[in-house]
Each structure stands twice: as C-alpha cells, then as structure tokens.
Amino acid sequence: MxxxxxxxxxxxxxxxxxTAVATSGVFVLVAIAILGPSIAPYDPIASSVSEALLPxxxxxxxxxxxxxxxxxxxxxxAARLDLVIAVAAVGISFVLGxxxxxxxxxxxxxxxxxxxxxxxxxxxFPLFVLAMAxxxxxxxxxxxxxxxxxxxxxxxxxxxxxAEVNVRRNLGWVEAARASGESHSSVVLRFLLPNVLxxxxxxxxxxxxxxxxxxAGLSFIGLGVRPPTPEWGIMVAEGARFISTxxxxxxxxxxxxxxxxxxxxxxxxxxLRDILDPRMRT
Amino acid sequence: MSSLxxxxxxxxxxxxxxxxxxxxxxxxxxxxxxxGKEEIEVIRKQMGLDKPxxxxxxxxxxxxxxxxxxxxxxxxxxxxxxxxxxxxxxxELTLTALFIAMLSAIPLGVIAALRPGSIxxxxxxxxxxxxxxxxxxxxxxxxxxxxxxxxxxxPDPTGRIDVFTSLPPSRTGFLTIDFLLAGDLDGWWVAVRxxxxxxxxxxxxxxxxxxxxxxxxxxxxxxxxxxxxxxxxGLSWWRVVVTYALxxxxxxxxxxxxxxxxTMLGANVLVEKVYSWPGVASYxxxxxxxxxxxxxxxxxLLMASIxxxxxxxxxxxxxxxxxxxxx
Numbered sequence: 001m002x003x004x005x006x007x008x009x010x011x012x013x014x015x016x017x018x019t020a021v022a023t024s025g026v027f028v029l030v031a032i033a034i035l036g037p038s039i040a041p042y043d044p045i046a047s048s049v050s051e052a053l054l055p056x057x058x059x060x061x062x063x064x065x066x067x068x069x070x071x072x073x074x075x076x077x078a079a080r081l082d083l084v085i086a087v088a089a090v091g092i093s094f095v096l097g098x099x100x101x102x103x104x105x106x107x108x109x110x111x112x113x114x115x116x117x118x119x120x121x122x123x124x125f126p127l128f129v130l131a132m133a134x135x136x137x138x139x140x141x142x143x144x145x146x147x148x149x150x151x152x153x154x155x156x157x158x159x160x161x162x163a164e165v166n167v168r169r170n171l172g173w174v175e176a177a178r179a180s181g182e183s184h185s186s187v188v189l190r191f192l193l194p195n196v197l198x199x200x201x202x203x204x205x206x207x208x209x210x211x212x213x214x215x216a217g218l219s220f221i222g223l224g225v226r227p228p229t230p231e232w233g234i235m236v237a238e239g240a241r242f243i244s245t246x247x248x249x250x251x252x253x254x255x256x257x258x259x260x261x262x263x264x265x266x267x268x269x270x271x272l273r274d275i276l277d278p279r280m281r282t
Numbered sequence: 283m284s285s286l287x288x289x290x291x292x293x294x295x296x297x298x299x300x301x302x303x304x305x306x307x308x309x310x311x312x313x314x315x316x317x318g319k320e321e322i323e324v325i326r327k328q329m330g331l332d333k334p335x336x337x338x339x340x341x342x343x344x345x346x347x348x349x350x351x352x353x354x355x356x357x358x359x360x361x362x363x364x365x366x367x368x369x370x371x372x373x374e375l376t377l378t379a380l381f382i383a384m385l386s387a388i389p390l391g392v393i394a395a396l397r398p399g400s401i402x403x404x405x406x407x408x409x410x411x412x413x414x415x416x417x418x419x420x421x422x423x424x425x426x427x428x429x430x431x432x433x434x435x436x437p438d439p440t441g442r443i444d445v446f447t448s449l450p451p452s453r454t455g456f457l458t459i460d461f462l463l464a465g466d467l468d469g470w471w472v473a474v475r476x477x478x479x480x481x482x483x484x485x486x487x488x489x490x491x492x493x494x495x496x497x498x499x500x501x502x503x504x505x506x507x508x509x510x511x512x513x514x515x516g517l518s519w520w521r522v523v524v525t526y527a528l529x530x531x532x533x534x535x536x537x538x539x540x541x542x543x544x545t546m547l548g549a550n551v552l553v554e555k556v557y558s559w560p561g562v563a564s565y566x567x568x569x570x571x572x573x574x575x576x577x578x579x580x581x582x583l584l585m586a587s588i589x590x591x592x593x594x595x596x597x598x599x600x601x602x603x604x605x606x607x608x609x
Contacts, residue, residue: 121287123541126585128548133296133582136570213417217552220419222571236420240556243423244439246431255420262415 019271097157105165370455372561391496413490
C-alpha cells in the first residue's frame, strides 16, 4: 500500500519536473533544518575580530560579518528557527481555521455570512501592520511572532475550509451520515474535514512561503528574534549597515536563502494544486 | 461600505491593544519614574482609567472622533500632528510605487497573454514567480548596492532630500509637487532621485500579482466572442486589444490593485526602514521599539482609515470601468 502510493507520487513527479525540483528543495531545506548545527563548518556565534567582514572565499563560503562570524554557518543554523516559526504558525492557523471554517460552512445562515464578511475584510487589511501591532501588544518574543503570524494567516484557512465544506454539506454521503445518527459535530469532524484536507494542504504549502517572509520581515524590523541568534531576517538587518560600503554578501546570502525557501514552497504548492485540480491554474 | 464595520473593529482592537500593552499608561504620564503612588492615582482618575472598561471604550471613541490620538513620548507632540507631518512622505512613496507597478505590470501581462506559451510569456511567468519570493528589504538593499555603491547613479539612501537642498514651501507635502510649484527644478531633481529607488523597491514587490492577474484576465477576454468579432470585422490591433479586450479585462486587475495597495501599506514599514524614509511607518516603528504606544495605535488606525478610503475608491473605479456595476 505504502509503496504503491510512493510509486504513484514518483510517477506524478516525473511528469512535473518543476514540482520535482521544488519537492527535493523542500527536502534539502528540512534536512538542513535538522542537521544544521552539526554540518556547519564554524560555530555560528563565535566571533573573531581579526577575520571581520571578509568577502566570500573557499575558507568562508559566504564571507564573514562585522564580528568575524562565518555567514555560511549562520545560514545553515538559522534554517531551523526560520522553518520552525513558519511551520508552527501555519500549523496553528491551519487547525483553527479548518475547524472554524468547517463549522461555519456546515451551519450556514447568519453566523456563517457574518464570519465570511469579516474574513473577507480582514484579508484585505494591511496584515503586516496587524502582525506588528500584535507583537507589540503581546511582547517582543519569538512565540509571539508565531502567534501573530498564525492570526494573520487564519482568515485564509477559515475562508477556504468554509467554501469547501459549504459545497459538500448537502451531498448524499453527508445526508447518509446524518441519517445514520451521527451528531452534527461528528459529521463535520469525522466526515467533512477529512474530505477537504487535501485541498487545504495545498493552501498550506502556498502559505508557508508567505509565512517565512512575514516572520523574516518582523525580525528584520527588530521584533521577535534577538541577535546574536542566527535568523535570516536578522542577518539581513545586521548586514544592512554595511551595504552602502559594498559588503554585499551579508545581505545577498541570507536574502538568497529566504528567496529559495519561499520559491520551493510556492512551486511545490503550485504543483500540488495542478495535480489536485488543474482548473485552478493561472 | 462593507469595510466600515472593519474600521470599527480596528478601533476596538487598538483600544484593547492600549489596555493589554505592558505598562500602566498613568505611569507614563506621571512626572517621572519616581512619581508617588498618590500622584499616579490622581492621573489615573484624570485619564478615566478607574472607570469600567465599556465606559473607557466610549471615551476613547469620543477622543478619536475629535481627532485626539494621544501624545507621543518620543517627540513630545500630539500623535495627530506627527502623523499629519509624515503622512505625505509615505503617500508620495506608495503612490509612485503603485504607478510604476501598474505601468509595467499591465503591459507585461498583456504581452504575455497575446502570445501564450511563447518565450515572452514564460519570461513574464518566471519574473512573477521570482518576484513574490524576494523579500522587499532584500531587494531594496541590493538595489542600493548596485545603484549607489557600484554604479554611483543613486544618491545616499537616507531621507527624502540631501542635506544641501532646502525644503520648498509646503503646499501639498509631496516634495516632488512642492518643488515644481516653487519652480525649483534642481530641488525637484534631488527629490525625484531620492524617491526613485524606494519606489522601485516597493513596485518590484507588487508587479508579480498585478502582471499575473492581467495575464489571466486578458487570456479570458482575448478568447471571447466579442474579440473574435472585432478582429473579423477588421478593426485595428490597438482597437481590438486595448479598447475592447483590455477594457473588459481590467475589472479583476482593479480588485487586485486594491488588495495590492493595502499590502504596500504594510510593506511601507520595511521599505521606509531600509531607506530611512521619514514616513508614518518608520515613525510607528521607532515608537514601537521604544515602547511608546500611542503612535503605534494612531498608525494602525490611520492605516485602517486609508484602507477604507481605498476600498471605496476601488468601488467607484469599478463603476467607471463597468457601467453595469452601481455603487
């Protein structure tokens, strides 16, 4: 069974080169996140003043920063934190959004309409500003970056789950479940939700890239993660001071890491969506 | 109109924000860190903090209604004054960026849609895929590196004008317009040179969604019956593509432009920080980092109000683009 699923997945990937590349990119990213600290050639927070601000060389693949720390090692170690923030945030909003959305879509009526309206309006609001304000209110800590990112992602999942459940609520098998004596919450949780999960997983992959950018943006402006912790957004912020004197590697490499991570998740999401529902392609 | 409840929601949100924020507002307004307990108690009474929460909320709404957003500890001025001084800088930046983005995204989307599957189309799609992946703060810094450090074309990326230029008499607050009104062309050029990089940074970030939706919507409209008819009766290329196809394809683009504008309001924070742009977002950020909360509250409110205004404008533009829609 498992091997058949795997073979099917490989067969699909062979037809979608770009998705295959993105999938392996995501695997590499996860591997780096797990192994990061053990494969980093240098200590990410050990400074050595004599080696400050060296350009990229064979010894220091991505150069060194103002304290002589190896940028490449810091990039590898940072992968874990960046990924954990994004995955945790998206995970929270996925679970909450799916449940809220599914119940609203199933119940219908006034509550459903007002939740829908609220979500629509919230999606158009400058969400980054909202996240900023929330981190300010909750306190400047990493957990709060996760919470803020989760909250601004919530409307996307709520809306999605609501729409998906809404089209299914009167289908035959749902009626059958109700007729056989299942309670409403059991119909939603045990029948409808599992049915919309695949489509929501696609949404999740598309959303992860956005969450990474958001978290990096927040730490770039000085919220959440504090130096000397290696994190891509902070590394860019620290390198920003040296850009007008031509120390490009301090910004370019963390920027590249962010870009590649986001690109992989986006392409993976696009690919998954094409496989699940080719009509939604633009 | 549907966004008005949202504005109310934001009002309540900012109120709660102020209440749950660490620190007692009364202590802030007391004479100093070693103000006595009685003094703080008196101030608390004066500020109405001893009243029940619903009454405090009403008082807050009343204050906001009169344009009183509190006082900034950082600048010592009222938040309303501070925001009014800085808003033109942010608006000038955002509007220029939106202008650049629309001007490049719509032609790109149209060209891609005219030859689907061609090299141009793939190029545009690649550009869109990459465009949404690069964080604004990274592209901004790299633009500084290339145009300021390597090529020397752009001026020092700090602020709206250089130190040698004196400000024009303030009429609109938009420096490029004020310089023109004052007839100072040298000054105008200085302001434009400072503006171009930050505006470009912000535009790069939003070209992707705009070009993508233009392409998708143009594809639908180019494949429709009325375009085939227009072609078959021998109308000129321009007439067919721009007058008929584009006009009909523009509605989704306007919708996305409205959403994009609100994303840009958020991205303002990052771009203003990168370019030391003296706008409302960098003001709010400075305040946030020095635990001065009234400006943050004012800023969130201001953003929400702009957001409501933009939504109304999108509705009006809808009516102009499509006469069947009435507001």
